[in-house]
Amino acid sequence: MNTIILRSLDLNYFKGIRSLHIDFEAGMTSIYGDNATGKTTVYDALTWLLFGKDSSGSAKFSIKPTDIPGVTPMVTAILEINGEPMKLRKTLREKWSKPRGCAVAQYDGDTTEYTIDDVPRKEGEYKRMIAAIIDEGVFKLLTNVHAFARDLPWKERRKQLAEVCGLPDDKAILTSVPQFAELAAALGRRTVDEYKAVLTAERKGANKTLDSLPIRIDECERRVSELDVLDYDKAQADKSALDAQKGALLADLSRLDGGSLLTAAEADCRRYEADLKTLDAENAAHRASQNVPVQDDRPALSSKINELAWTLNNLDRMAEDCEKNIEAADAQLEEYRAVWRSIQAETFTGDICPTCGQKLPAIEAAQAKAKFEQDKADREARLVKDSDLIKQNQASQKVRHAELKEKAVRVREEYEQVKAQLDAYIPPEAPAIEDLPGYKERRAKVTQYIEEAREKIGRIQSDQQAERDRLNSQLSQLNMELTRVSQVLAAKAQLDETRARVDELKAEQRAQATALEEIDRKLAICEEFSRYRCQFITDSVNSRFKLARFRLFTQQINGGVADCCDVMVDGVPYADLNNAMQINVGLDIIQTLSEHYGLRVPLFVDNAESVTKLQEIATQVVRLVVSENDKELRIV
Incomplete structure (x- = not known):
């Protein structure tokens, strides 16, 4: 542990103080004084000596007294660094020159002189030596009770806590909790937040697809309803019948040209007459079988x-x-x-x-x-x-x-x-004896075929050309009807394709819904891990402090969590704490930071009169106490 102790401080014409010497105790030193007597100026003098800024971190402030012109401000400090003394001095000296031909010297600004152990140093060398002793940012955090909890932006505060507490990353937490084994295996090289972003993008895509599928399915189903009103079975039966009739007509035309049509017609007539005899015999047998x-x-x-x-x-x-x-x-x-x-x-x-x-x-x-x-x-x-x-x-x-x-x-x-x-x-x-089912209709049809065959034989025998014209006319009408029926059957192919597309889209809809459920399940695991991580990190950080408690995550309206870094005490935000508690919380934080950086430096507590008992801390403390009766600074 490196220790820096402020042994003494001398101020000459620094801000409102003309001359002041202070010897400091290694433990606690109290500086009493009424308002505007220069308590904070003592703190400003030390920070200006080390870093060229006042205690608030501003480099632009009035160093020279405004009521005494021509003076030379100077600050001298004796520091004890790990038991070794070091004397620092910084002097702000005015520059004057007499231009040629001018009897009166002119003010050309100020120059700063630096010495370490009474050895003059250049500005760059001085700053490097100071930086080797302590970093300016670390000095501010360790000397100002409000620097971390109030003045530091919350993201920087969170970054400092992560460095101080050595917080594990997501994968380290995942490997220590068996219930998140699936999530750990799924991450690969990604963080949980990156994996969650991938799942969110996949979910958005799945939702977009699911939103579009009902529209596409509806379009296909409307087309199916438009095509499904056609009687495709009748169209197929009609086509088969028309094809058979067309084949018969073509055969008749061929036979007519070859001279065998009359012979074929006579053979048809004999076949129909034989069919009629067979039908009558079957009906007679059927009637005989009904005697039961x-x-x-x-x-x-x-x-x-x-x-x-x-x-x-x-x-x-x-x-x-x-x-x-x-x-x-x-x-x-x-x-x-x-x-x-x-x-x-x-x-x-x-x-x-x-x-x-x-x-x-x-x-x-x-x-x-x-x-x-x-x-x-x-x-x-x-x-x-x-x-x-x-x-x-x-x-x-x-x-x-x-x-x-x-x-x-x-x-x-x-x-x-x-x-x-x-x-x-x-x-x-x-029972009454009945004919075969449809016997009368079938007998009438066969009888009609016989009459038509006989008429055909008569036409062929009387005028072959007229028969040819009649057959060609029938063939033309059949071709027109076949074209119409073929168009209907073509719509049947389109209907089958559209129905298959509906089935494909519905299958895709089910698959997307299943995928969305799986994505939501994985996102739920990520959310569960986020809550676990929040509690784990919060407990890890808070275990390093006695008073301070840090709220590192806030619950959002959408159920997620957002990073933050709010200092709390017993659930009360730092800004709502009274001044005494703010100071003690600051001391608690500085104690932990000092242990992390391995460094103890003088700690200034302004408005120390508001605290009846300071939080215990293993470092040099300078109390700046407002005392109405002390019109000049009093050192105790």
């Missing part, structure tokens, strides 16, 4: 009546159970409404400290109220969620009750119908 014994249906009807009666009784019992469940749900919902009104009536009363009975600071009161409102909102949300579940179950019970009643009506109607059927039932007589 009759069957009495009364036993089957009685069994059906018994089955329906049992079903009807069971439906009535299940409907009664549904009614009981609906009534129980109404009672539960009424209880929840009473609880809801009780929660709504609750008011916030937590702005009073339970320990001291005083009103909490605005920030803590706001945090407590926010927590109260959040708790209240959470309980209301749970009530709403539970009520919704009960309502959903009640609604399903009502639907089930209606379905049971409706089914009971249908079963009762069927029961009455079957019972009436049984009452009116008359055992059947011998």
Whole structure:
């Protein structure tokens, strides 16, 4: 531990002090004086001697007394550095010159002279030697109780704490906590924040895709509905029939040109006549097969009546159970409404400290109220969620009750119908003999084919050219109809492609939803780690201090956390502490900083009269005490 002790300080014509010599104790020295008697000037003299600035860090301040012209300000200090004395002196000397031809000397500004152990030094050499003893920034942090907690920007304060406390990085924390093993494995070379940024970007992309998919699916489904109104089965059947008719016409034209059409027509006529004989024989066999014994249906009807009666009784019992469940749900919902009104009536009363009975600071009161409102909102949300579940179950019970009643009506109607059927039932007589199904239609069609074949034979025998023209006319009409049917079937291919695209888009929608759930799960792990890290770092930092406590993270509205570095004592922000506590917190911080830097320097405590007991600290302390009765500085 390096130690710098201020043994003595001499001021000559420095600011408002004409001449002052102070011997300092190694432990504590108190300087008493009324306001504007020069207490702070003593501190300014030391900082100017070392760094050319006043105690507030400004290099632009009035060094020379304004009421005594032509004086030479000088500050001399005896420092003891690790037991070795060092004498420093800085003198501000005016420069005067007489220009040629001018009898009166002119003021040309000031020059500063530097000596160390009475040896003159150049400015650069002097500054390098001082810097080798102590860094200016470190000196300010270790000599001013407000430098760290009040004057240092919070980001610099946080950076200093990280350096002083040796805080671990994210990966070091992750490897020490098994529950974050998955997150540690996923990071790779990235930090948690970088990994979280990647997940957030992926989530944004997945959401963008999910937002666009319903529109694309809707467009495809509209196209499907437009194409699905066409009767494709009929179009395919029509095409097959038209192709067959076209083939027959082409065959007829070919045979007509080759002279074999008449022979083919005669063969067709004979084939149709044979088909007619076969059909008549099959119908005769069918009629003969219908001579079978009759069957009495009364036993089957009685069994059906018994089955329906049992079903009807069971439906009535299940409907009664549904009614009981609906009534129980109404009672539960009424209880929840009473609880809801009780929660709504609750008011916030937590702005009073339970320990001291005083009103909490605005920030803590706001945090407590926010927590109260959040708790209240959470309980209301749970009530709403539970009520919704009960309502959903009640609604399903009502639907089930209606379905049971409706089914009971249908079963009762069927029961009455079957019972009436049984009452009116008359055992059947011998069945009526019927033809084959469609026999008359089939026989009429075959007969028509025979007549058409005979007419065709007559036309061929009378005029072949007229037959050719007729066949070509029919062929032209068939080709037009085939073109129309082919267009319909082409739309069928487009319909199949569009349906397949709908399936692809829906599959992609499910995949994106699954991916989004996985991303949200990983983000939740990151958020859990962030909360753990916040607490871990905060505890690590605060363990290094006796009084001071640091709030290093703040909760944001969106649920995330943001870096900060606020000095607190028992939950009270530094700015709201009284002057005495601010000074003692500053001493606590300086004690830790001194241990980190391995350095102890003179510590100046301004307004020391406000503190009845200074926090213990292992360094030289200079108290600047306001004393109305001391019109001149008094050193104790």
